[in-house]
Amino acid sequence: AADVYRASIPVDADSGEYHYTVRARFVVRSKAGDYEGPWIYGDLNGEPDTATGYEGFGLIRVLTEHPDTNAPEWARLVYPRSMVLPTNTMTRVVIGRVYKADADTGSIVAQVGYGSVANDPESWTEWSDAAYYREVRMRYGDTTVTAYEYRGSFMTPSSSGVYYYGYRFNYDGSAWLYGDLDGSDNGFNRPGYLYVYSWGVLAMPRNVEADVTAEGVVLRWTEPELAMNRGEAKVAADEIDSPDDLVFDHYEVYASDAEDGVYELIGETEEPVFVDRDASGGYRWYYVVAVYNGGNVESPSDGVLGVDLSKPTKLEVASLAPNPAKEWTSLRFALPEESDVIIQIYDITGRLLWAEKKHMNAGIYTWNWDMKDRRGVKLGAGVYFIKLKIGDKVFTKRLVVMR
Numbered sequence: 259a260a261d262v263y264r265a266s267i268p269v270d271a272d273s274g275e276y277h278y279t280v281r282a283r284f285v286v287r288s289k290a291g292d293y294e295g296p297w298i299y300g301d302l303n304g305e306p307d308t309a310t311g312y313e314g315f316g317l318i319r320v321l322t323e324h325p326d327t328n329a330p331e332w333a334r335l336v337y338p339r340s341m342v343l344p345t346n347t348m349t350r351v352v353i354g355r356v357y358k359a360d361a362d363t364g365s366i367v368a369q370v371g372y373g374s375v376a377n378d379p380e381s382w383t384e385w386s387d388a389a390y391y392r393e394v395r396m397r398y399g400d401t402t403v404t405a406y407e408y409r410g411s412f413m414t415p416s417s418s419g420v421y422y423y424g425y426r427f428n429y430d431g432s433a434w435l436y437g438d439l440d441g442s443d444n445g446f447n448r449p450g451y452l453y454v455y456s457w458g459v460l461a462m463p464r465n466v467e468a469d470v471t472a473e474g475v476v477l478r479w480t481e482p483e484l485a486m487n488r489g490e491a492k493v494a495a496d497e498i499d500s501p502d503d504l505v506f507d508h509y510e511v512y513a514s515d516a517e518d519g520v521y522e523l524i525g526e527t528e529e530p531v532f533v534d535r536d537a538s539g540g541y542r543w544y545y546v547v548a549v550y551n552g553g554n555v556e557s558p559s560d561g562v563l564g565v566d567l568s569k570p571t572k573l574e575v576a577s578l579a580p581n582p583a584k585e586w587t588s589l590r591f592a593l594p595e596e597s598d599v600i601i602q603i604y605d606i607t608g609r610l611l612w613a614e615k616k617h618m619n620a621g622i623y624t625w626n627w628d629m630k631d632r633r634g635v636k637l638g639a640g641v642y643f644i645k646l647k648i649g650d651k652v653f654t655k656r657l658v659v660m661r
């Protein structure tokens with residue numbers, strides 16, 4: 259059995275890197291005299307090999323200044339891994355994440371930035387502020403903690419080339435902590451790749467347009483030329499150097515209720531059309547992202563599209579949904595101008611069961627019905643008719659109720 263010893267090393271030295279090890283020897287004490295054996299030194303692999311000698315000592319880094327204990331504990335660039343864009347173009351959603359125990363988000367400063375030196379973000383000079391997005395739960399070490407995500411964007415440089423991007427965070431004026439794609443645990447060695455090429459415009463969705471209909475906001479756009487590249491990606495996201503290296507995957511559609519607000523992913527599609535069925539209110543802003551190489555490279559549309567939801571393109575009434583229904587159903591309709599709206603419900607014999615009249619402004623509306631008559635009694639199974647009168651127009655929808 260081996261004996262285990264413990265010791266501490268007092269550090270009183272100038273800043274720098276120092277190595278340490280242990281040594282041991284036998285001492286035999288007797289009346290005839292003491293015998294002291296030779297010192298035996300150990301490295302990290304045990305007793306040194308006679309051929310290679312010592313192969314690894316412990317390392318101590320001595321700093322003249324103590325680490326900033328107020329700085330965030332961990333940071334990461336979350337998304338996207340790579341972007342392809344032309345020069346002087348605004349990027350879209352770039353997400354970063356930071357963790358600090360018991361943090362006040364009001365004291366966190368988050369910035370997204372880029373530079374030409376991959377693993378030296380301290381040398382980068384182009385940084386833009388990012389906005390708080392949300393709390394997330396994540397594993398940190400052996401525990402689950404609350405971290406915070408931020409969203410930002412920046413303008414691509416005016417010169418073509420390959421650049422690198424990432425996040426940095428400080429807390430209440432602390433030192434910056436930099437985050438790359440695999441987190442700050444092991445330094446900054448996996449930045450995002452930013453490809454700025456004149457052909458980047460070939461990867462971007464363009465001419466995003468919208469129609470406000472009863473079904474929702476119908477978005478359409480011109481497909482990028484590189485969307486014709488289909489199949490399996492042949493190069494990694496960090497090895498792109500020509501348009502042929504991009505293989506189209508799908509589109510992502512983002513929306514916000516404020517032009518400078520937080521844009522949420524609301525859906526994906528493989529075709530250059532998407533219907534936002536949840537649109538309501540006054541204005542809504544959109545942009546589209548073309549995603550390539552299995553989700554590892556993205557190219558957003560240039561600018562955002564603002565849509566006035568109070569101005570539908572034409573008078574429309576959508577289908578009832580669900581239909582057949584058990585507990586409830588809804589009906590969406592679009593009014594291009596303010597109108598008197600009457601909703602009436604009849605059974606199959608023509609008996610009026612429920613009615614409502616309103617004067618409504620132009621816009622998209624969703625009418626929900628709990629399938630009760632005007633006395634509050636649930637209707638039985640059967641066929642019913644919903645009549646919608648808008649001005650001098652009448653629309654009738656057939657509803658099947660199941661019990």
